Amino acid sequence: MTVRGEGLRRWSILLFLALLHFGLRPWLGNGRFAPDFLLLALLVYAIGERPGRAVIAGFLIGLLSDSLRPVAFGSAMLAYSVVGYLAAWGKAVFFAENPVVAAAFFFGGVVIRDVLVLVWGGGTSGAGLLWQLGIWTPLQGLATAVMGLAVLYAFRRWLGLRLSG
């Protein structure tokens, strides 16, 4: 596989995930725990990239997210940037091409994103914050982790992964 071909395949996966975010999510029931395909795209991108590129990708996805819902504008940019950076650094340690570890990787991305958006963005506090972080965030994390594993298995050759199990 040429470097250019590899890049094209990676970008087509990201585009596919972005289309799923806007085209499939409305069909997946309650938006509070439907998988977040944009975050998934960022994490998949971060697996194969340096932290610098991952943080820029995170910043751009955060900008899109903030533009869609300008409550606490800037909080999603910060959250996605941090998630992208941590994911690219952490993949060497955590992304052991093991499905359970990969699922934890996706789950952790959702949790960190939500904590940063809620804490930095404000707007929700007290019981609402606990309810979001205690119930909805873990549920969305689980859904995103399951969807992430499906994406990794489906595109493992294009991503150059050898998932065990």
Next chain:
Amino acid sequence: MVSERFASRWDTLAFVVCVGLALVARALPERVQESVAAGVRQTLLVPFLLVEQETSRLRAAYGEADSFLAERDSAALRAIRAEGLAEENHRLRELLELRDRLPDGGVSAVILRQATPTRGLAVLLSKGAHDGIRPLSPVITPHGLLGVVRSVDPSTSVAVLWTHPDFRVSAMTPDGSVFGLVRPRGGDPDTMTMLLAGVPYRDTIPTGTPLLTSGFGGVYPRGIPIGWVVGMLDEQEGLARSYVVQAAAHPSSTSHVIVLVRHLADIGGAYAPAHDQ
């Protein structure tokens, strides 16, 4: 080794710059934030929002087709299979009935769903300036007031919901004898409760009393249901009382709304049939 060290420094620099830009974006004046967001929505996000709008339309059509087929089935099968669709159809029918009762000036719109945890505070609507929507257009449902439009793009608009900390609406009892200011109570948007503050101490509102928009301020027409009083929260001795209000419109169970694009003084008549039931 040198290039690796350079790459590592570049990574750190990119991180610092991006986080710095995010902090700057957070500190920008709200007007600038909204113009940046509108710029992104009108350029980068256009194809994706089109996909989402078409998907929502397809979903509604699918629901209608399934409903049509279900009507041919036996009542028992319909009850089992189409419970969710019937619920959605019921909501749409309520919306159509409300729009028929409203004077001219209502535009129906779909709420586009997003993933971030602030989704309970503001929503993106599928209609915008091309449909006559302007900032401060009230957003209503068949059950009552849901929010108000904050910013408008050509084909979409952003509405803050009554759960948003900045939301305020002047309220009154149906007989117009008691007035106050309703705002979100804070905490979980799913608690569905608001706060009616500033009620003069001499006035008391019995539990269960409905609250309607008063029309003061010129943003919301008079007569839109806001909710109903479920109890007194506290009282400032001799000055004012605060009441807990159960909201009429639930953000998370709403998929379609009506945006009032023309200024109307009083739309209480449109909600009268619902009150009579």
